[in-house]
Amino acid sequence: MKFSGIKIIAQNKKAAFNYFLSDFTECGIELKGTEIKSLRVNGATIGDSYIVIRNGNAEIINMYIKPYEQGNLFNHDPLRSRRLLLHKKEIKWFEIKIKQGGFTVVPTKIYLRGGKAKVEIALAKGKKLYDKRETIKERDIKRDMDKGVDY
Numbered sequence: 001m002k003f004s005g006i007k008i009i010a011q012n013k014k015a016a017f018n019y020f021l022s023d024f025t026e027c028g029i030e031l032k033g034t035e036i037k038s039l040r041v042n043g044a045t046i047g048d049s050y051i052v053i054r055n056g057n058a059e060i061i062n063m064y065i066k067p068y069e070q071g072n073l074f075n076h077d078p079l080r081s082r083r084l085l086l087h088k089k090e091i092k093w094f095e096i097k098i099k100q101g102g103f104t105v106v107p108t109k110i111y112l113r114g115g116k117a118k119v120e121i122a123l124a125k126g127k128k129l130y131d132k133r134e135t136i137k138e139r140d141i142k143r144d145m146d147k148g149v150d151y
Contacts (some may be wrong), residue, residue: 019124
């Protein structure tokens with residue numbers, strides 16, 4: 001999928017189901033060696049990923065990047081934590097929101113823009129079970145309307 005110079009590598013559909021998402025922010029990601037090559041070819045998985053703030057840096061945890069096939073000994077750990085490239089103000093803002101309680105920060109997309117890997121992150125508040133049921137109900141109604149089913 002390409003949209004005006006953007007190639008989407010991975011999306012976190014689970015995040016939209018499990019959380020109320022707001023305050024989307026684009027940030028860069030610090031990759032090493034063969035990771036960018038692997039991203040371009042193999043993609044990544046961010047289904048169980050989340051962002052933590054340690055020592056004034058934002059890091060993405062549990063993002064899986066498959067080892068590059070031609071990388072041999074230069075490959076890196078596929079599940080290592082990777083630093084996100086954000087301004088200090090943005091990091092402080094996210095840190096304050098997390099400390100207020102009830103919020104977490106999750107990645108929603110990984111994509112390439114102009115040859116650089118970018119991650120879209122969002123402030124997330126957990127949904128209750130009844131909210132998830134409502135989401136499923138709305139999705140089913142929309143699907144039935146698109147098919148032309150009457151109630």
